Amino acid sequence: MFELYGCPTHYGVGAKGLVKSIDYLTENFKNLQMNKVPEITCKGPFRANLKNLESVCATCEGIAQQGYHILTSGHRPLMIAGDHSAAMGSVSATSVYTKGETGLIWIDAHPDINTDKTTVTGNIHGMPVAALLGLGELSLTHFLDDSIKLKSGNIVMLGLRDIDPPEAEILKEHHIRYYKWDYIMEHGLQNCLNESIDYLSHCPAVHVSFDIDSMDPKLMPGVSVPVPEGFNEDDVFLMMDELLTRLPVQAMDIVEFNHELDKDDITAGFVSRLVEHVQGL
Numbered sequence: 001m002f003e004l005y006g007c008p009t010h011y012g013v014g015a016k017g018l019v020k021s022i023d024y025l026t027e028n029f030k031n032l033q034m035n036k037v038p039e040i041t042c043k044g045p046f047r048a049n050l051k052n053l054e055s056v057c058a059t060c061e062g063i064a065q066q067g068y069h070i071l072t073s074g075h076r077p078l079m080i081a082g083d084h085s086a087a088m089g090s091v092s093a094t095s096v097y098t099k100g101e102t103g104l105i106w107i108d109a110h111p112d113i114n115t116d117k118t119t120v121t122g123n124i125h126g127m128p129v130a131a132l133l134g135l136g137e138l139s140l141t142h143f144l145d146d147s148i149k150l151k152s153g154n155i156v157m158l159g160l161r162d163i164d165p166p167e168a169e170i171l172k173e174h175h176i177r178y179y180k181w182d183y184i185m186e187h188g189l190q191n192c193l194n195e196s197i198d199y200l201s202h203c204p205a206v207h208v209s210f211d212i213d214s215m216d217p218k219l220m221p222g223v224s225v226p227v228p229e230g231f232n233e234d235d236v237f238l239m240m241d242e243l244l245t246r247l248p249v250q251a252m253d254i255v256e257f258n259h260e261l262d263k264d265d266i267t268a269g270f271v272s273r274l275v276e277h278v279q280g281l
């Protein structure tokens with residue numbers, strides 16, 4: 001069973017619309033009742049390359065503890081969060097709990113593998129995968145414990161459409177398996193999923209981290225960093241069906257819903273349907 005929890009992270013990008021997004025979902029959708037991990041505000045010096053570092057760290061530690069608690073009570077955590085920095089907490093919990101070869105499926109328009117040395121925006125939501133690999137700012141790599149949370153050979157990224165040049169180098173240097181969105185459209189989503197599932201078949205546990213900006217913003221407007229084109233709802237449901245039934249998925253995230261940028265509850269309604277779909281698998 002998946003147990004839903006939420007955290008309204010926004011310090012990883014600074015988009016105000018994320019702050020109320022979890023409350024908005026809870027107030028408007030019956031199936032989105034959840035425990036909330038608060039976002040923690042901490043004071044710290046301004047750093048252009050690591051914005052709101054202290055707040056992001058404190059919040060991700062809270063997320064990691066909540067995810068770990070759900071796992072130890074025998075359930076699978078399903079986190080709905082604001083910006084994608086939250087995945088440093090949620091994936092850390094899965095990794096520490098499952099020990100060893102934890103796999104990660106990262107469904108996103110962005111690889112989010114910048115470090116404090118490569119970032120252009122200074123937004124930490126562009127860095128979680130790097131941090132989980134033990135790269136970059138040390139305080140982002142130590143949630144729950146000091147272990148390095150992921151091995152680069154245990155990651156698959158699906159749907160990339162916006163890779164910063166230094167990110168392309170990091171992906172190459174660490175031999176990270178990724179499928180860009182246009183490659184997927186050319187070779188077929190089912191084929192790419194089959195390959196991804198084979199690639200992670202040695203992993204005893206897998207975490208699926210789904211960013212709504214992996215989808216076409218014309219279809220899903222409620223995201224903070226929209227990139228043209230992307231998956232549609234059928235694609236996402238197919239990915240869930242294949243990944244969640246053929247891999248030992250222990251935990252999942254749904255992130256970056258920004259209700260201020262949503263239109264007529266299109267994105268909010270999708271989040272509700274996605275949760276229902278996932279919980280029904």
Ligand SMILES: NC(=[NH2+])NCCC[C@H](N)C(=O)O
Nearest residue numbers: 084110114121123125126225
């Ligand atoms: N989770 C996201 N929406 N990430 C967007 C990251 C955009 C850009 N690559 C950055 O590092 O700032």
